[in-house]
Amino acid sequence: MKRNLVRIAIWGFGAMGSGMARMIMKKKGFDIVGVSDKYKGFEGKSIFEILKLENPFSHDVKIENNIERILVEEKPDLVLLATDSFTKNAYEKIKFVVEHGVNIISTAEEMAFPAAKEPELTQKMDALAKKHKVTILGTGVNPGMMMDLLAICISGVMEDVKDMEIARVNSLSPFGPTVMEEQGVGLTAKDFLDKMSKNEISGHVGFIESTYMIAKAFGLNVDEFRQSMSPIITDVDRKSPYGFAKAGDVAGVDMRSFATLSNGNKINMIHPQQIEPQLAGVSTGDYIKIQGNPPINLANVPEVEGGIGTIAICVNMIPHVINSKPGLKTMIDLPVPRAIMGDVRNLIDEE
Numbered sequence: 001m002k003r004n005l006v007r008i009a010i011w012g013f014g015a016m017g018s019g020m021a022r023m024i025m026k027k028k029g030f031d032i033v034g035v036s037d038k039y040k041g042f043e044g045k046s047i048f049e050i051l052k053l054e055n056p057f058s059h060d061v062k063i064e065n066n067i068e069r070i071l072v073e074e075k076p077d078l079v080l081l082a083t084d085s086f087t088k089n090a091y092e093k094i095k096f097v098v099e100h101g102v103n104i105i106s107t108a109e110e111m112a113f114p115a116a117k118e119p120e121l122t123q124k125m126d127a128l129a130k131k132h133k134v135t136i137l138g139t140g141v142n143p144g145m146m147m148d149l150l151a152i153c154i155s156g157v158m159e160d161v162k163d164m165e166i167a168r169v170n171s172l173s174p175f176g177p178t179v180m181e182e183q184g185v186g187l188t189a190k191d192f193l194d195k196m197s198k199n200e201i202s203g204h205v206g207f208i209e210s211t212y213m214i215a216k217a218f219g220l221n222v223d224e225f226r227q228s229m230s231p232i233i234t235d236v237d238r239k240s241p242y243g244f245a246k247a248g249d250v251a252g253v254d255m256r257s258f259a260t261l262s263n264g265n266k267i268n269m270i271h272p273q274q275i276e277p278q279l280a281g282v283s284t285g286d287y288i289k290i291q292g293n294p295p296i297n298l299a300n301v302p303e304v305e306g307g308i309g310t311i312a313i314c315v316n317m318i319p320h321v322i323n324s325k326p327g328l329k330t331m332i333d334l335p336v337p338r339a340i341m342g343d344v345r346n347l348i349d350e351e
């Protein structure tokens with residue numbers, strides 16, 4: 001006998017949350033039982049009207065501000081939370097979902113390895129999840145896969161691992177106004193440096209989480225971690241759907257991180273992100289170089305697109321999270337991620 005449909009609620013219907021709804025609607029065995037977003041323009045609207053897609057379910061799904069009704073009345077198996085980047089901002093939402101006895105996957109970058117920056121909240125979340133017998137996971141394309149889990153997986157064929165260099169060269173063009181602002185696209189170099197000194201440019205969030213995840217996977221600690229950020233100044237005018245940088249201004253952010261693990265190994269990360277990189281002759285890609293035996297030199301060109309990658313990994317991890325033992329998990333605690341191609345119910349363990 002087939003188990004019931006896998007009941008999903010989505011909290012945050014922006015670029016990621018709405019993309020997850022689209023993906024779920026194309027798969028077999030899922031039901032979207034509720035969507036919550038605080039944006040006034042969404043209130044009471046059907047998600048199918050917003051997405052301009054035919055409703056594949058036997059009921060409508062209207063966006064509501066009140067997640068509590070969805071948790072209590074619709075009893076989802078899992079909530080996809082796509083509202084935040086930082087653990088401290090996502091924490092109350094995660095707690096609320098867990099206290100209703102519901103599993104949760106968060107896109108918050110810091111939740112990919114929350115122990116790196118928020119060890120106390122990490123312990124609290126783990127204890128809460130165990131008490132309510134549910135699982136919490138943070139994931140995404142990066143952190144969550146391209147600059148951490150992929151390197152960890154490939155090390156499985158290595159007898160010895162030495163220094164690592166992990167690079168992701170990506171385009172910011174597909175992203176919206178929030179990302180343009182967070183990355184300083186369109187600012188003059190002077191304004192960028194002013195804002196950077198006031199911590200008003202976030203750049204990439206995730207190097208420290210990726211580094212700690214790799215160290216933990218190897219059974220090591222992080223002895224030293226530092227990161228740097230600098231503006232990418234364009235020589236030519238560049239325009240993307242939500243960004244514009246004129247020649248001489250900022251087209252993106254070049255981020256680097258440097259870490260030493262407790263055995264002396266180095267992990268260096270390189271992550272330049274900019275709008276329209278091709279206009280500066282820059283090709284995008286994901287690169288992992290690991291010294292050791294055997295040496296590894298992986299390249300994926302062009303980059304895995306950040307939006308699709310994040311949407312897919314969150315949806316694809318749903319069965320693993322539902323099947324998991326309770327607690328706060330990271331990508332190194334759960335089975336290998338893989339695309340859901342058949343009926344998702346075939347991937348859920350018997351009760």
Ligand code: NAD
Nearest residue numbers: 012013014015016037038082083084085107140141142310
């Ligand atoms: P977005 O701005 O397009 O959407 C966020 C949505 O959440 C908005 O519709 C907003 O109204 C809603 N929201 C925010 N707070 C809410 C609340 N308290 N209650 C209800 N709704 C609320 O952002 P996005 O592109 O969808 O990304 C979501 C988050 O995921 C961002 O913080 C982003 O940085 C992160 N992210 C992580 C990765 C990764 O690789 N780990 C990749 C992409 C995005």
